[in-house]
Amino acid sequence: MNHDPQHRANEEEIQPLSLHKIVRIAVRGIKVRIWRSVLVVSGIVLAMAFLSYILCSDAFARNVLEYGSRDLIRHLTAEGIINLETIADQRVQTYWVAGLALLISLAGIMNAMLMSVTERFREIGTMKCLGALTGFIMKLFLIESLFAGVLGTTLGLIIGFGLAYVEGYFTYGGEVTALFPPLHLLLSILFCFITGILLTLLGAVYPARLAAKMSPVMALRSEM
Amino acid sequence: MNPQQDTHPEAFNVNADSSELGQTREKDPAIVTRTLAAPFVVRAKGLKKIYKMGEETVHALNGVDFNVKRGEYISIMGPSGSGKSTLFNMIGGLDKPNEGRIYIDDVDIASLDTLELAWLRCHKIGYIFQSYNLIKVATALDNVMLPMTFAGKQQAEAQDKAVYLLEQVGLGDRVLHKPLEMSGGQQQRVACARALANDPSIVLADEPTANLDSKTGEEIINLLREINEKQNVTIITATHDHKMLAVSDRIAWVRDGRMDRIQERADIKITKGEMHGI
Ligand SMILES: Nc1ncnc2c1ncn2[C@@H]1O[C@H](COP(=O)(O)OP(=O)(O)OP(=O)(O)O)[C@@H](O)[C@H]1O
Numbered sequence: 001m002n003h004d005p006q007h008r009a010n011e012e013e014i015q016p017l018s019l020h021k022i023v024r025i026a027v028r029g030i031k032v033r034i035w036r037s038v039l040v041v042s043g044i045v046l047a048m049a050f051l052s053y054i055l056c057s058d059a060f061a062r063n064v065l066e067y068g069s070r071d072l073i074r075h076l077t078a079e080g081i082i083n084l085e086t087i088a089d090q091r092v093q094t095y096w097v098a099g100l101a102l103l104i105s106l107a108g109i110m111n112a113m114l115m116s117v118t119e120r121f122r123e124i125g126t127m128k129c130l131g132a133l134t135g136f137i138m139k140l141f142l143i144e145s146l147f148a149g150v151l152g153t154t155l156g157l158i159i160g161f162g163l164a165y166v167e168g169y170f171t172y173g174g175e176v177t178a179l180f181p182p183l184h185l186l187l188s189i190l191f192c193f194i195t196g197i198l199l200t201l202l203g204a205v206y207p208a209r210l211a212a213k214m215s216p217v218m219a220l221r222s223e224m
Numbered sequence: 225m226n227p228q229q230d231t232h233p234e235a236f237n238v239n240a241d242s243s244e245l246g247q248t249r250e251k252d253p254a255i256v257t258r259t260l261a262a263p264f265v266v267r268a269k270g271l272k273k274i275y276k277m278g279e280e281t282v283h284a285l286n287g288v289d290f291n292v293k294r295g296e297y298i299s300i301m302g303p304s305g306s307g308k309s310t311l312f313n314m315i316g317g318l319d320k321p322n323e324g325r326i327y328i329d330d331v332d333i334a335s336l337d338t339l340e341l342a343w344l345r346c347h348k349i350g351y352i353f354q355s356y357n358l359i360k361v362a363t364a365l366d367n368v369m370l371p372m373t374f375a376g377k378q379q380a381e382a383q384d385k386a387v388y389l390l391e392q393v394g395l396g397d398r399v400l401h402k403p404l405e406m407s408g409g410q411q412q413r414v415a416c417a418r419a420l421a422n423d424p425s426i427v428l429a430d431e432p433t434a435n436l437d438s439k440t441g442e443e444i445i446n447l448l449r450e451i452n453e454k455q456n457v458t459i460i461t462a463t464h465d466h467k468m469l470a471v472s473d474r475i476a477w478v479r480d481g482r483m484d485r486i487q488e489r490a491d492i493k494i495t496k497g498e499m500h501g502i
């Protein structure tokens with residue numbers, strides 16, 4: 001069949017599955033599995049809220065130190081809120097906590113995605129029997145996880161940032177809002193956003209690829 | 225893709241309206257003549273399949289030769305673990321043998337790349353499984369439409385045909401039900417309709433009645449027979465179910481990964497006592 005040019009014409013029939021159609025199938029999938037979707041998204045929200053809270057509150061602290069007025073820093077030092085002598089140690093500590101937060105979100109998000117894909121191995125096997133191409137399955141899971149990733153990360157960021165802001169407000173006072181340009185804050189938020197979406201995609205794409213590449217029999221056999 | 229349907233215009237001929245297939249045929253007359261000329265839809269030669277589980281190796285298939293005639297209803301029978309499902313999976317292009325060749329319409333499926341294999345699964349073969357394997361979150365209609373979507377059929381056309389097929393299997397009033405809202409027998413009917421979606425030449429059914437009670441199982445068997453007769457689709461089932469004997473044109477008895485013997489239906493009546501000795 002490889003060398004039979006007549007078959008090329010036939011293959012074309014299987015290729016055109018427009019992105020639009022795949023998005024529709026993906027959205028339908030999310031909707032009907034709404035509680036599963038909510039669970040997955042809440043996993044991402046929780047992980048990202050934690051990570052972004054740690055990073056944002058660190059960013060607030062750095063903003064205060066770097067852009068805060070002398071008066072503010074003198075005041076905060078006098079109150080014992082910041083201690084310029086131990087600040088280097090505190091920095092190291094914060095890095096540890098941030099690293100830990102990153103690991104936790106890595107585990108949390110990957111776990112949520114892995115579960116939601118592996119429980120659908122059978123479905124993937126079935127779709128392959130019906131003539132689905134690996135590319136279709138990859139796109140389907142990519143789109144579904146992109147929705148979950150963007151939504152979960154955004155919500156998580158809002159929560160994490162909000163908590164850090166409230167904390168900063170009570171620690172450093174109202175001046176926290178006036179501390180612009182909030183370079184560290186922007187960087188932290190950007191970092192969280194990219195990390196969240198990347199982890200979500202990775203967590204979905206890896207198992208989906210595994211399932212899409214395996215023989216339909218193996219995918220069908222997995223009882224999850 | 226079943227040119228013989230042309231000789232049965234009065235039949236349950238759902239692809240009469242399929243312009244897509246018409247086009248394919250025009251572009252591809254060689255396939256039609258070749259397909260018509262080939263007496264066997266499936267030819268398997270020297271199939272071997274070995275499963276390795278740690279130290280242990282299981283010879284699930286041990287050199288099976290097996291031919292399936294176009295348009296026949298053939299049942300693969302044999303004790304549990306004899307290799308029926310393994311053979312089924314090889315024929316369906318769902319798994320690869322360690323040795324041996326399988327030809328579907330004279331095409332060696334080992335020579336197909338992934339795209340061609342997907343095309344084969346989509347257009348030439350319809351699958352029916354013991355556990356139905358419907359997409360749980362989708363309605364009966366969407367389940368039947370899915371293979372047509374993969375085949376690139378227009379939405380409206382696919383929908384009309386899916387409704388028609390569901391009516392044919394007696395589920396005209398269950399079109400928008402989800403699998404979990406249906407009985408096992410109804411789910412298997414949806415699976416039958418789905419298997420026919422792209423007018424395959426072969427329908428493969430692995431223990432289609434194993435999860436059903438005797439009466440429902442019989443209904444599914446009769447439905448398969450009806451599909452076989454009206455649509456001239458080749459049906460290959462792997463089964464334990466002795467009710468299948470009555471409708472099969474031929475029975476292939478598998479034992480310990482080997483083809484024991486192949487019987488015509490006429491011969492079975494004589495040796496009926498043997499059935500119970502399996
Ligand atoms: N994925 C696998 N890994 C290891 N061994 C396997 C695998 N699949 C099948 N086997 C072995 O191959 C042999 C044949 O299995 P197969 O499923 O084809 O039997 P079967 O005739 O369909 O049985 P049943 O009637 O119970 O469905 C069995 O001994 C089984 O243990």
Ligand SMILES: [Mg+2]
Nearest residue numbers: 308309310431
């Ligand atoms: Mg079996």
